[in-house]
Amino acid sequence: MASVDVGIGLLGYGTVGSSVNRLLVESADEIERATGHRLRVVRALVRDPAKERPFPAGDEVLTTDFAEFREDPNVQVVAEVMGGVQPAGDYVRELLRAGKPVVSANKQLIARDGAELFATASEAGVQLRFEASVCAAIPVVKVLRESLVVTNVHRVLGIVNGTTNFMLSHMERGGSYADALAEAQALGYAEADPTDDVSGADAAAKMAILATVAFGSRVGYEDVERRGIEELEPAHVSAAAQLGMVVRLIGIATLVGDAVDVRVQPALVDRAHPLAAVDGAFNAVMLQGDAIREITLEGPGAGGIETASAVVADLVSVVGTSGTGFLQNDACWRSLAKLPSSEWRSPFYVHLEVSDRPGVLAHVTSRLASHEVSVAQLVQKLEDGAATLELVLHRAPYGAVAEAMREIAVFPEVLRPPFVLPVITERGL
């Protein structure tokens, strides 16, 4: 096969963009063997061409003019590696309309504007790929789309934010939330403003994208129930340890009949569960389905070169499958309802601080029983006339647990609002 040059345009030339260029240069032979094409960066849109960059692009490559970038006939495939919802979204939209396939590493853009962007791509008949937008080099989008096409994945569990996973691992060894954050910042895992990570916003965007691909129905960022790790206290972490569990920020997407539930929140994870073993800043995604039982993918979920490796894999797939109708875009083909949060079922953990009076335990358990919620495990600790109850509840609808907790919260002997987290023990074995 004669080798053909394919011109690549980069939207952005920061850490990820320069790594994409480096990989394309250093792996040109590998790519040519895989596709019959040589991929070469011919244009990169940047704000400041004078800025010093780790792997500089050629002299004629950088431009600050989007119209010039868009009109350049040598730009045949685009990689969006600039981040941010705007102006990235407008650029991607215009490029798709101009008939250029786009590969994006931008989770917030795909999770928020996916519906419109994929429709634009379909109308234009070009591909929009997004492997790098979720968990960097872990190829979970390709695996869901291509390898598990007939397996009816019904549950996706993930640790998809490395910063919070690092922080929670740190708290497990005895640190406070503030210590853990400071350590993550010192090591470069957390930004100066860590809000996106600790609030679960970053993880929610990734879970929206994964749920969309897994279930074939659009889940946007705003459809994801979200709770951050800010209110976690060392007491919760040590209570988890006593129960044989760890606390992790978990993404859970569940298909229940014709409805979908997607959530990101701290959860207690059984120590024997594979997600409990995910190290520090690593990510892991567990896919449970009919034919596969359970497949877990684990690896670095962030990093410039790791993300660039996924961008390049998508560029290679675009070039390798263009002209076929194979697995274009995100393949939403149905519109599933959102499961009412009250119907979402899980085992739960409850941390309850009460004054130590006779009958309080009976009072609590009878309230739970009246909502048909039963107790699997109970640890009671006494200190200075107050008691801490650590309860693990059997699998129950969240609505029933929440209702029982509302009733329990107003008991005179309950000192603080009950603190409730889901518990992850289930496997698809």
Add this chain to the structure above:
Amino acid sequence: MASVDVGIGLLGYGTVGSSVNRLLVESADEIERATGHRLRVVRALVRDPAKERPFPAGDEVLTTDFAEFREDPNVQVVAEVMGGVQPAGDYVRELLRAGKPVVSANKQLIARDGAELFATASEAGVQLRFEASVCAAIPVVKVLRESLVVTNVHRVLGIVNGTTNFMLSHMERGGSYADALAEAQALGYAEADPTDDVSGADAAAKMAILATVAFGSRVGYEDVERRGIEELEPAHVSAAAQLGMVVRLIGIATLVGDAVDVRVQPALVDRAHPLAAVDGAFNAVMLQGDAIREITLEGPGAGGIETASAVVADLVSVVGTSGTGFLQNDACWRSLAKLPSSEWRSPFYVHLEVSDRPGVLAHVTSRLASHEVSVAQLVQKLEDGAATLELVLHRAPYGAVAEAMREIAVFPEVLRPPFVLPVITERGL
């Protein structure tokens, strides 16, 4: 896009074949959405058409006549799910020559006859895919080929045989080798004749295929150094536990400069290493490379429906990429030398039984030192005048360790030949 029917021929209609048919029937809509085609089993070659089968094929589908199968113009893509090296190999060869793309679930065939079969496929200009030949539904071939195309994977570590993993997990809890085998047979994890599993032959075929794909250079079954688990004793397993490790049958493929080393053997695995946590009969493959650091894929490595799911994914990929030059076949593009086994480097574990005489420890360690092998950890146990030494050696060439052991074995105070296993601690973080 107009939907086109694609006729699928099955070589074999046993557990995997009938599951392939079931998945194609039950997921016809999913497949059509992904490829624009409807895949339908039109012919299946079997030995005994009268045999009762779990998901029976239509009346006209079964045939015992290979020539009829091969000449059937409705058979457009073939799935080889019959197993065995012959006659499967001849059938696949003839079908490729007749211009039919083939998907194979047959690890022994691909590992032994791969060079010739892929050459035949290339000459005929048709695809030969083989995802299902390695670890069933775990999509490690696609991930290596397509997602990690630019990452220069230099190390593959795997637990690729579920039977032995189950047995070794069982021995860890105190059983003997015979107990573990009996339990695996009772649960259906091990065959009546477990030789292929316990000797490492099954794992060696899988590692040959994975190394070929990871390094782009042909590694055949016979190129894999292989040692089974038959000689493992409870003493080794409990010694490992005392050292904070577990014993597992590990496949290790390493790229060292321009040479390759591929081996399957029992190894001590650090408890904190992700491979130590792989459950019972599950498989896991860890890929270490430049841009990705370390990606681990874990899931069920065997089973009819799990294997069928990978066969169907390959059928979908064949249909979706035919007409393109995208990632055909196994992409061997270079011919790397086999690393001399003596140059393969690893930390090692040594189990040594000696008579308890003064100076024996000094004698042993000075022999090691003379080969520049140093000791990282040492546990000595005394019993009735005899001593057991459990040594963990720092990373060293296998040749140096083996030479030291040959010298130590002839000491008068050494009661049994030293027992040596590699130790897995390294991660690509």
